[in-house]
Amino acid sequence: MRLKRIRVMALLLSMVLVLGVLAACGSSPKEEKVAAPAGSESTNAGGNEPSATAKEDDGPFSKYEEPVTVSLGRQGVSGNNLPAGDTLENNKYLKYVEDRLNVKVKYDFSVEDQDAYNQKVTLAISSNSLPDILVVDEQQFKRMAKAGMLADLTELYDQYASPLIKDYYNSYTGDRVLNTGRIDGKLMALPNTNIDGNYQLLWIRQDWLNKLKLETPSTMDELKTVIKAFKEQDPDGNGKADTVGLLGDKSVVADGGFFTFDPIFNANHAYPKNWFKDEGGNIIYGSTTPETKQALSELREMYADGLIDKEFLTRKYEDNAGLVSGGRAGILFAPWFGGWALSDAVKANPEADWVPLAVPLDGEGKRNIVPSTPSGTFMVVNKKAEHPEAALKMLSVEYEGIRLLDSTAQELYKDLGVGWLNYPINVQLDYQDSLARDVPIYEKAIKDKNLDGLPARILPRVKAVLKNNENPKKDIPAYADSLAFYTAASITGAKEIVKVEPVFYGKTEAMLKKGANLEKLENETFLKIITGTSPLEEFDKFVKTWKSIGGDEITKEVAEAVESP
Amino acid sequence: MRSRASIWNYHLMLLPGILLLIAFSVVPMFGIVIAFQDFQPTLGIFHSDWVGWENFEYMFSLPDSRLILGNTLSIALMKIIAGLTVPFVFALLFHEVANIKFKRTIQTIVYLPHFMSWVILSGVLINLLSLDGIINQMIQWFGGDPIMFLQSNHWFRFVIVSSDVWKEFGFNTIIYIAALTSINTNLYEAAAIDGANRFQRLTNITIPGLMTTVILLATLSLGNVLNAGFEQILNLYNPIVYESGDIIDTYVYRSGLLEIQYGLATAVGLLKSVVSFVLIAASYGLAARFANYRIF
Numbered sequence: 001m002r003l004k005r006i007r008v009m010a011l012l013l014s015m016v017l018v019l020g021v022l023a024a025c026g027s028s029p030k031e032e033k034v035a036a037p038a039g040s041e042s043t044n045a046g047g048n049e050p051s052a053t054a055k056e057d058d059g060p061f062s063k064y065e066e067p068v069t070v071s072l073g074r075q076g077v078s079g080n081n082l083p084a085g086d087t088l089e090n091n092k093y094l095k096y097v098e099d100r101l102n103v104k105v106k107y108d109f110s111v112e113d114q115d116a117y118n119q120k121v122t123l124a125i126s127s128n129s130l131p132d133i134l135v136v137d138e139q140q141f142k143r144m145a146k147a148g149m150l151a152d153l154t155e156l157y158d159q160y161a162s163p164l165i166k167d168y169y170n171s172y173t174g175d176r177v178l179n180t181g182r183i184d185g186k187l188m189a190l191p192n193t194n195i196d197g198n199y200q201l202l203w204i205r206q207d208w209l210n211k212l213k214l215e216t217p218s219t220m221d222e223l224k225t226v227i228k229a230f231k232e233q234d235p236d237g238n239g240k241a242d243t244v245g246l247l248g249d250k251s252v253v254a255d256g257g258f259f260t261f262d263p264i265f266n267a268n269h270a271y272p273k274n275w276f277k278d279e280g281g282n283i284i285y286g287s288t289t290p291e292t293k294q295a296l297s298e299l300r301e302m303y304a305d306g307l308i309d310k311e312f313l314t315r316k317y318e319d320n321a322g323l324v325s326g327g328r329a330g331i332l333f334a335p336w337f338g339g340w341a342l343s344d345a346v347k348a349n350p351e352a353d354w355v356p357l358a359v360p361l362d363g364e365g366k367r368n369i370v371p372s373t374p375s376g377t378f379m380v381v382n383k384k385a386e387h388p389e390a391a392l393k394m395l396s397v398e399y400e401g402i403r404l405l406d407s408t409a410q411e412l413y414k415d416l417g418v419g420w421l422n423y424p425i426n427v428q429l430d431y432q433d434s435l436a437r438d439v440p441i442y443e444k445a446i447k448d449k450n451l452d453g454l455p456a457r458i459l460p461r462v463k464a465v466l467k468n469n470e471n472p473k474k475d476i477p478a479y480a481d482s483l484a485f486y487t488a489a490s491i492t493g494a495k496e497i498v499k500v501e502p503v504f505y506g507k508t509e510a511m512l513k514k515g516a517n518l519e520k521l522e523n524e525t526f527l528k529i530i531t532g533t534s535p536l537e538e539f540d541k542f543v544k545t546w547k548s549i550g551g552d553e554i555t556k557e558v559a560e561a562v563e564s565p
Numbered sequence: 566m567r568s569r570a571s572i573w574n575y576h577l578m579l580l581p582g583i584l585l586l587i588a589f590s591v592v593p594m595f596g597i598v599i600a601f602q603d604f605q606p607t608l609g610i611f612h613s614d615w616v617g618w619e620n621f622e623y624m625f626s627l628p629d630s631r632l633i634l635g636n637t638l639s640i641a642l643m644k645i646i647a648g649l650t651v652p653f654v655f656a657l658l659f660h661e662v663a664n665i666k667f668k669r670t671i672q673t674i675v676y677l678p679h680f681m682s683w684v685i686l687s688g689v690l691i692n693l694l695s696l697d698g699i700i701n702q703m704i705q706w707f708g709g710d711p712i713m714f715l716q717s718n719h720w721f722r723f724v725i726v727s728s729d730v731w732k733e734f735g736f737n738t739i740i741y742i743a744a745l746t747s748i749n750t751n752l753y754e755a756a757a758i759d760g761a762n763r764f765q766r767l768t769n770i771t772i773p774g775l776m777t778t779v780i781l782l783a784t785l786s787l788g789n790v791l792n793a794g795f796e797q798i799l800n801l802y803n804p805i806v807y808e809s810g811d812i813i814d815t816y817v818y819r820s821g822l823l824e825i826q827y828g829l830a831t832a833v834g835l836l837k838s839v840v841s842f843v844l845i846a847a848s849y850g851l852a853a854r855f856a857n858y859r860i861f
Contacts, residue, residue: 115823122825128606143825147607242697250803311696313716443743516824517627524804531716533805545628 060396064102130387163397191375197254197492205330208235248312268295275504339484403457417477508557514550619694620832656741675735687800718809787848
């Protein structure tokens with residue numbers, strides 16, 4: 001009798017548990033089903049709210065009456081210069097935005113590493129649990145838009161973007177930046193603005209040149225001579241053969257990238273990863289041209305001769321930065337903002353004298369460059385966000401702060417060189433010609449030593465340049481600002497520069513689907529050719545494979561997009 | 566009556582395990598339908614569009630699909646073979662050591678790497694194997710040319726397999742040492758009286774005594790043949806060694822998580838599961854036949 005009871009109990013218990021699990025399994029999708037329409041309803045309500053309750057003064061800078069909390073996912077920044085005690089999650093910049101708008105920022109996630117950040121974003125996309133505001137790349141943006149996850153910002157932009165932000169976007173010819181955030185005429189994301197002059201400069205250690213009694217290089221051959229000398233003639237004078245040649249990065253070419261080889265391709269009139277029209281009017285992909293093959297063969301020779309760092313494939317950005325600050329590398333390619341990165345090396349060794357140059361020049365004495373894609377990152381707003389307009393208001397206030405247009409903002413972390421990336425939303429916005437338009441101001445200020453009448457936004461930088469001119473390298477943040485904004489920025493407008501404009505930017509449907517595999521094929525082939533793992537003839541095979549596994553399809557789409565914009 | 570009741574008790578003990586299995590292994594299986602869909606996160610797996618075999622067709626049209634399958638198999642097989650023989654030989658050598666203190670020290674040292682993650686160990690390895698790392702310095706000391714282990718398709722698999730052995734052999738030795746202690750010591754005494762020397766005792770008593778363990782471990786590891794070590798390879802590889810080192814899991818990670826191609830990644834993962842299923846079934850058959858190992 002007793003045994004029987006135990007048996008029944010056990011059976012019941014197990015049934016209950018099994019049923020419980022089944023119920024649990026069953027319920028999660030059901031819940032999702034219920035939740036989705038509810039979410040979209042609330043979105044509609046949220047979308048209508050601003051217009052329904054709109055007041056006279058409801059604009060970019062109007063403060064919420066009740067505190068509003070906004071969730072963010074963001075990529076953190078290393079070396080953000082924050083004073084002890086302050087963090088990315090809790091600093092004066094966040095407080096500034098909060099004070100002005102009554103918006104509290106809550107981070108859903110914040111990671112430094114780029115890959116880790118992308119992983120977090122894609123996980124958030126796949127689990128359909130986005131924070132209110134995210135900054136994503138184009139691939140992610142298009143996916144989210146396609147999946148209907150994003151809020152339409154068209155009207156919000158008109159109402160809540162500050163005049164300054166609108167000015168920035170308007171400075172780009174033909175609306176070309178804001179267009180990258182539009183899908184079917186609707187503004188689904190706010191793109192960042194890639195200002196003019198983000199192409200790679202040649203950074204070189206002038207003190208090493210002097211020591212080895214070398215001329216400043218300008219052509220490819222002169223460049224090779226310098227690299228060879230840096231590699232072999234012990235420029236640091238420590239008696240050891242421990243210097244490496246030209247630093248490299250395994251992405252080979254990248255718009256605005258560090259250590260990539262774009263200038264060497266460009267000196268060969270090769271423009272990989274960009275779209276052009278050939279003489280016959282056909283659309284061609286820059287990575288498949290004979291010029292690219294020529295450039296690869298040149299890089300291959302340089303690698304074989306030891307002119308390119310033999311181990312660049314296993315090095316991460318930090319490893320390369322370590323070689324620079326450790327005084328083991330004296331030549332590299334990086335954009336103008338490399339000035340900040342290189343100032344670290346000067347901190348470790350004040351002898352190091354990094355100078356930027358717009359070389360190597362091609363046979364006609366020109367430095368050819370491809371203007372940056374209009375934008376690369378996008379601020380998107382979750383469709384389910386309660387206050388989608390908060391994103392635009394925050395950005396408006398943030399830029400009042402970054403550009404020091406507001407007297408309170410001028411006092412935040414004064415003279416500490418705290419990076420603007422500590423503001424909640426890291427979308428970079430500026431005028432198309434922002435680098436070039438400021439250079440004359442610096443020049444005049446240096447000549448006259450007079451700061452009167454300068455706009456507040458530029459004042460700290462002018463001071464930095466003057467400070468560094470008086471006492472070079474004594475104040476590292478001032479030196480870094482001066483090196484990037486003044487020295488390097490002046491080079492970006494050099495008279496040798498010739499812009500080679502692509503006919504198409506952005507991503508087509510087939511690119512989203514097949515682009516990853518094509519890029520992998522391209523990157524793998526280029527690296528193998530450069531490092532000598534594959535023969536140069538592998539390039540022809542690459543072109544053939546590229547076309548057959550999706551390249552032709554993409555070319556057709558690009559052609560259509562170019563014909564009917 | 567009594568015996569049946571006691572069986573019920575055992576079944577009840579099984580329940581938590583089964584529940585965990587259902588929750589973490591069976592329920593996620595529904596996710597494989599993504600392989601046949603154009604998956605949209607907002608729509609979920611219940612409302613995304615069906616695309617039939619499109620993801621699979623695209624997968625097989627890629628030049629890489631055969632390559633990654635081949636890499637996965639060859640790396641895993643090399644790992645299985647090395648992972649069986651090295652601990653086996655080490656256990657035999659170890660068995661012959663008399664000094665207990667020495668034995669303990671060695672054992673601790675060799676199984677220490679097992680407890681470290683690949684993120685840490687890969688950093689150590691990249692340093693050791695770099696051009697001015699200690700291994701290349703040794704090679705140069707003996708008059709050889711430095712080798713770029715991690716940038717060479719010739720060496721990469723060797724590095725992967727040997728570093729995996731380095732990490733795990735100490736830990737795997739434990740099973741063999743346990744098996745060695747179960748061999749009846751009377752056999753050794755009897756053999757010694759019959760005049761068998763040390764080597765004869767090894768080949769006639771120790772090795773036959775360990776053989777069932779070896780066969781069991783070998784057949785069981787076949788089920789793992791498509792797990793070639795995601796974490797390890799992800800931390801050590803670079804585009805130039807995709808050719809020899811890109812495995813199914815790293816490919817799924819790149820295309821699925823980094824490039825947001827859920828359908829394709831799931832299709833590749835499903836292919837892996839199907840092949841794994843066949844191999845597990847086969848290894849179970851082999852285990853039943855050679856080692857008399859049965860679950861049912």
